[in-house]
Amino acid sequence: MTRQRLLNHFKTEDWLAVGAGLIIMILAIVMPDWMPTMPKTLDTLGSWQNIVILIAGLFVIVYAACKILGRPARGILPSLLVIFAVALGAQYIASSPVIKDTTGLESVFFAVALGLLISNTVGVPKWMRPALQSEFYVKIGLVLLGTTVIFGEIMQAGALGLIQALVVVFCVWNFGYWVARKLGVDREMSTMLASAVSICGVSAAIATCGAIKGDSKKLSYVISLVLVVAIPMMYFMPYLAKWMGLTPEVAGAWMGGTIDTTGAVVASGSVLGETAEKYSVIVKFSQNVLLGLAAFAISIYWSYKGKDHREKPTAGVLWERFPKFVLGFVLASLIFSFAMPLETAKSVGAVTKNLQGTFFAIAFVCIGLETRFKDIFNKSFKKPLWGFLIAQGFNIVLTLIVAYLLFAHISD
Template sequence: MSSRNHAADSSGALTDAGISVDKKTFLQLLTEDWWAVILGSIIIATVLYLTSNGIVISLPTFKWANSEDLLAKILSAANLLLIAEMGLIFLALASVAIGLSGGNVGRFAGGFALIYLLAIVSFIIGGNKSVSYFGLEYVVFALLIGIALGNLIKLPSWLKEAVRSEFYIKTGLVILGTTILSADLIKAGLPGIIQAVIVVTVVWFFSMWLSRKLKVDDEFGVILASAVSICGVSAAIVAAGAINGDKRKLSYVTTLVLIMAIPMMIILPWAVKYFHIPEVIGGAWLGGTLDTTATVTAAGDLVGPIAVKAGVIAKFSQNVFIGVAAFFIAIWWAYKNPKSEDGVALKAERPGLKIVWERFPKFVLGFVAASLVFSFLLSPATAKSVGPTLNGLRTVWFAIAFISIGMEAKFSSLVKLQGGKPAFTFVTAQIFNIFWTLLWSYILFGGYLLPVPDFK
């Protein structure tokens, strides 16, 4: 699905009166971002409607401990039926967007079915008790499966039609907005908010400075900086959308984020225990450096219950910066004077609000709207009741996205793309992030400036 608008035909764009826009032109105005907002809104509204009317929404289960569980729970007829039903609903929603955007629905359906099946496999692997104990979640396995296919075989055209990672993850991000609640920020208190502001700001600018020192282009630098400083893959997607970034670079950064996350989930909790870092400080450290709530929870669980609570709250505080970052990045990029490869300034179009609006990632509006609705228009009880269902549906979109991202990623590009400098930039910035966040976790959660938050 193209995220670019297309000019309408002169034969049908306007009526004789020159007033109304025809149906085809209107649909062409619905970019990938808008379809993500539409699909995410449909899912959120449907879950709210069914739940408010007392209808229980059953989602498939993927948690299992042994072969008996695998057969009795995961591969039972009832669970397989739920998996099939969810896949058909997702396929129907996505096919409408693809078809109305000019895509080949037939080829898309076949490719989507395979990608969805592989996503389910990643859930089943990640759902094993022994696997999840080590903090390895479906994201890792979805990416590895996709990378294996993308690097070992040549993807057929019918499968390529369904490899639309940005579309899937943007839809999931709209749903993710329902979890970013003002109540969580209030609970985080001043230490969590201050840590988020300082860490995100300083790490972002350090990463951009390093990118420029190593002569990594600004497009790459923005995506890298956002991924390192805010919340990994989600922030990278938002930043890439704000600057209309190269999909290859986004895929590259996503691969780096997930590869780096695995050793961090193991090493950081070990460091908390080995160096006798207080649990609340360790939790805040994990929340400020690991990229997803799931990895923060898994790593925090290796430390203790207080670390889990402190880490999750610190992570929520950072997640809020997704929308803020998108807004400022879009404005900065629109006003930025582009340069050619030899450094000669090019004649830039005079920027204005129109350009900022065109470049602004529209799916962020859906993310922010969902957050505002669930924070201020719905009762806490209602928001809590639909939370698990929406979270489950969101992770499915993410799993499909990570399978697609893996298919787009090429291991050879990690070294070849700009001489491996982006990878070096990312790793160096992440190391800086680890030590910088640890410093401020001690200052803010250790009682040096503010009272120690009570997470018991």
């Protein structure tokens, strides 16, 4: 491979997301005290300094990516400023005492809601579109997510979470795919739906879409479903667990394996106390660990099946289809798991987790801005909706059974 061909090989959104994520990770390791955070209030000089640094960093990343990828770079700054302002508003709403104490919802939920409100009322003007790059932001956030998935900590807390994750992911993915296909959902949408329900929600949907080179409109629909369904589950499942008399360990494992966003998992687990929260996080992170393996397996499956059933899973085809940002996720996890002391990894991980939340918040604002109810919630998406809900119902029942079998005998 010539030098130019090699450079062209790396000129993709996936590789740029990996590069941006790893640069942020290195900066967090080298100078953690200097890294900015998304402010929760605007009444201090430090908060405004963080805002300026975050916007400047985001602008450099997006502008450089557009230049490298040959995308229009004009008008990125004003577009990015508005998107960031909406994300900041979502953060402010989520951190307000009334909302925080009564709902426990994290900023990403309000980011989507505000984006949807703008998109479906006043609409999104053309000048706001240059920085609407939701998948790019999510991919960077997923690379940073790897810094919080520390294998040693998960194994120390218990391998039962991994066992549950393996059983549930395998069974629920196959059931979700089967039921969606039975309902007449196309193979592409069925694959994304099955991954979102069974693995880890939005992250799995993005990784799967990359592996199968899926339609971004279908991906936006799946992400919207994940976030909308997670909200009532976050509220009702803790009280349902109490009503059934589940132990905190079983309840935590149940919620961690069924609720599709990490923030919602933590919020629901905390309702039942520290023990339930601990086990819910263990199981959710165990599912996150499987993200790389799942993406690889889906790449093999899709390369073999293809859209025309003719493509064979050669090494080249597998490499082409495998979402490269998942490699960044795995690499970050390996570095923080095995190349750093645990305490250092956790302290630096707290910094990268905040930045991960910033990228996710901006991405979900973009998803909301790009989503029109009249385009998404119409008759053509009725079957995927039922497929998702049926698969999630199966997930809830199966995960409860597996969690009970594995964790009922444990007393924390």
